[in-house]
Amino acid sequence: MVACNDKSPSGQIMSMQKRVDAVEKQVEVLYTQDFSYLVGEYQALDTTVARAKDIHNEMELLQAYLQQFEDQHDVMLEDVAFSRKQLTDLQDDVKANRFDGETTSKYINDEEKALRRMEAQVKYFQEKFDAQKKVVKQLRKE
Numbered sequence: 001m002v003a004c005n006d007k008s009p010s011g012q013i014m015s016m017q018k019r020v021d022a023v024e025k026q027v028e029v030l031y032t033q034d035f036s037y038l039v040g041e042y043q044a045l046d047t048t049v050a051r052a053k054d055i056h057n058e059m060e061l062l063q064a065y066l067q068q069f070e071d072q073h074d075v076m077l078e079d080v081a082f083s084r085k086q087l088t089d090l091q092d093d094v095k096a097n098r099f100d101g102e103t104t105s106k107y108i109n110d111e112e113k114a115l116r117r118m119e120a121q122v123k124y125f126q127e128k129f130d131a132q133k134k135v136v137k138q139l140r141k142e
Helices: 009-047 056-095 101-141
Strands: none
Touching: 009 056, 009 101, 056 101
């Protein structure tokens, strides 16, 4: 039953696959909820508050974050798909004993780095969008 142990290569890979699934879900939530909401708020502010008050800097920053996310959205999903395939292939290789422990460990570490980068990207956009929601809410009150 070593293969089911979280410390085993198979267990580590299964755990990483769940994290990849979580990243994919978070990217989609960012897109369908946060991004869509902020795009709508940008448009609403642009046709209301921005006409009566100088909020150019706030609008520019919001637009920059929205554009950055829009540019990265597909790339993030491609990274998820690639990572998922790499982990599936690695899991198959581990089950078939194609690598020694050192090589397996190196591949797991490489995938861990890629996964941490994806998780950090999601966290970055979530933080930026949360901050922009507060700005938008404040602008709407003024």
